Amino acid sequence: MSAPIIVFFILAGVAVLGAVSLIVQRHPIRSALSLIVVMVALAGLYLLQGAELVAAVQIIVYAGAIMVLFVFVIMLLNAGEEERTNVSRMARTLGLPLSFFLMLQLAWWVGRGARGLAPAVSRSQEATKELSKLLFTEFALPFELTSILILVAILGAVVLAKRES
Amino acid sequence: MSDFIAQHPVLAVSVIKVVVLMFLMMTALAYLTWFERKVVARIQSRWGPYRVGPHGLLQPLADGIKFLFKEDPTPGGADKLIYFLAPFLAMALALSAIAVIPFGPKHIEILGHATGLQIADLNIGLLFLFAITSLGVYGVALAGWASNSKYPLLGGLRSSAQMISYELSMTMSVVGVVLMAGTFNLREIITQQEGYWLGFIPRWNLLAPPLPQLIGFFVYFVSAIAETNRVPFDLPEAETELVAGFHTEYASFKFAMFFMAEYANMITVSCLATLLFFGGWLSPFSTTGMFAWTLYIPTAVFAACAVLLFVDGLRYSTTFGRIVLPVLALAVAGLAAVCAMPGVVEFVQGPFWFLSKVFLFLFFYVWLRGTLPRFRYDQLMAFGWKLLLPLALANVVLTSLMVLVSRR
CATH class of the missing domain: 1.20.120.1200 (NADH-ubiquinone/plastoquinone oxidoreductase chain 6, subunit NuoJ)
Incomplete structure (x- = not known):
């Protein structure tokens, strides 16, 4: 190994x-x-x-x-x-089989696709540059939208915190 | 064994470097406490440590032994695992940060393998340092929580809030430097500060075009003091309100580990200030032409120290001091002679200037401690969020603008 x-x-x-x-x-x-x-x-x-x-x-x-x-x-x-609770009926009947199914699916995909470990990029200094370029050119709009989303969340938190009770 | 070393030279060399650096670091930490006590004592017209060894030079050793043999009680109802984990976390993080600091430009040869004066030369050296410091909060916060006691809890809460607030402005303050250098690699950041203006003003980031990082440095250093929980930002351990803050319930060597972590953080932060804003290992003087004599400044400094130490030693009050101090003086004189040897002269420049600058910052830390009173909590928060953060942001905007203009 x-x-x-x-x-x-x-x-x-x-x-x-x-x-x-x-x-x-x-x-x-x-x-x-x-x-x-x-x-x-x-x-x-x-x-x-x-x-x-x-x-x-x-x-x-x-x-x-x-x-x-x-x-x-x-x-x-x-x-x-925390206090332990019994597993709810919903989780027992639906959750367990579903999570088992998800695990099987993941295992199948990984077993089919991945063959050994290969570094995703060879020169990381370049990779950092490439990533930044992509973020500020091709993905500039989604990037900014994400920032606005976070800003909205912050504003929401401030409003909730300031609300008179 | 030798086969293994031959097959993995990098591993073997790294282990040697780690051991040597750890030893140096521990000694430096111990004597930093001595230095701090001496300087603060001088500021306050006292003698400071004076009994253990000449000029109290053996005091750190005595303290270390004392810490090892003190009783180590655990408070009742404490979360044992986390209570034990916290000091180890604080210490381990503080010490691992020093691994990426480059101490000099030259390479040395260990076991026939050329290697730099640095344990790990990472492409993301600066980010690694910030990653480590951002984790540093846990040591303090968890110690405060796990002690199951009111003062430590208050100290832990205060310090988490304080460290989150100031980490933000600290990280933002170095963005200017990163913009100018275009890299996160600490070695490259230093080499890009080479050269002189008009032949004698160093082009350090503090003074260099396109935008001198004066604001950046101010914000960085103030936030760095807050990050290391030092006076005037030592609210997490404000002794007048919280006994000793987060480490109230810690005794013996676990307390010593917090203590050492704090001093190690001071050293790391000073190293970072040196290499980001003050040109790292670069000499403040050009070494060509009429300034060639500056190559011998290390020798001159060590020789002056040796003479002072010798004269002082001969007149010292105890016999032990009259023997030890002149011998020490001879050792320093030997160091001065070695520094003047051809070949060694060039090699010594980098580490000498680097460590001198770090030493200046450490002195500044101690000086602040001897001078300033503590901030009030609301002042601390207002200062961080309303002054430092906007300043750091303005610095980022201005610097990127200037970089853009100068590259046109």
Whole structure:
């Protein structure tokens, strides 16, 4: 086994373990921490593919900003441990078969398509440039629309927070 | 074993570099605390550490041993795992940031393998640094939460809010530099600042066209102080209100780890300020023509230190000091002589100027601590959001405009 494959399996294992732990943990802070582990492991996977910029952005934006806010809010509200509930009938009859089906489908697609690991791009410095060019030329409109969407969300949050109760 | 090293030279060399840098870093951290106490003491007309060793030089060692042997209680009802994880997280993140800092332009040879004065030369070096600092919040926030105690919780909450706010302006403030350099690679950012204006004014980003990054540097350095939770932004550990803030419940070596993480962050942030705005390892003097003598500034500085140390050592009050200080002076004199040797002269320039600039920033940190009172919380937030962030944004707009105009 070559080094990239070993690193891939370590990172993938960490990501899956983190995801399972995210669901199993009873305390919100621990769940949030598990999610951070998943995100950092994903960033490692992106690095393995040579997508340095995406990896860095993944850590800065998701692990470093969004999750900090999650943790901050959990700490501020002082949320306690969750109580376990029985699995609802809806989830049991519909959810489980559906998720099993989805997993089968994913496994089939991955098994058919992916053959080994190949870096998506060879020179990442160039890749960063290419990505930026695409964002500001071909995808300028969707990019700006996304920004406006986020702005609207922020405005909504401010309005909700300022509303007289 | 030797087969393995021959097959994986990069791995072996990296391990050696990591070990050496860790050792240097730990020593630097220890003596940074000594330096800070001495300088603050001088500002406040006190002596500072004076008992352990001549001029208190062995004080860091004594402190380290003390931290190792103190009792280490865990508060009742604390989340044990996270309580233990937090200091490790803080320390590991603070130390890994230093891996991408380049200390000099020249290459050295280890095990017959040429390698730069830097552990990892990443294309996204700058982004990597910001990724690491953005994770740094967790150490403080989780420590505050996991301690199950009111003051640490308040400290942790404050610091998360503060670090999120100032991280924004810190990241925005360096965009100007990135626009001018066109790369995230730290080595390339430095090499693009080479050259002199009119033959003697260095073309560092702080002074260089198209737009001198004065605003960028101001915003960067102020936010950096806030990011490292130092005076006047040390609200997370404001001792007059919160006992010791997020690390109130930590004792022994876990406390020491937070302490070291804070100082390591100070060093990283100073290194970054040096290489983004002050030309990194580049000498402030041109080394050609009438300025050729500046190559021997390192020698002169070390020689002056040696003489001072020797004279002071001979008159020191204890016998131990009268022996140790002159011996130390001889060692520094030896260093001065080595720095003047042909071949070594050129090599020493990079690290010498880099470390001198970093040292100046560290002194500035200590100076601030000895001078300024703490901000109030609302002042802190208003300062970050209403002054620094708009300034950083204006800097981005102006710089991109100037870059566009100058490239026409």
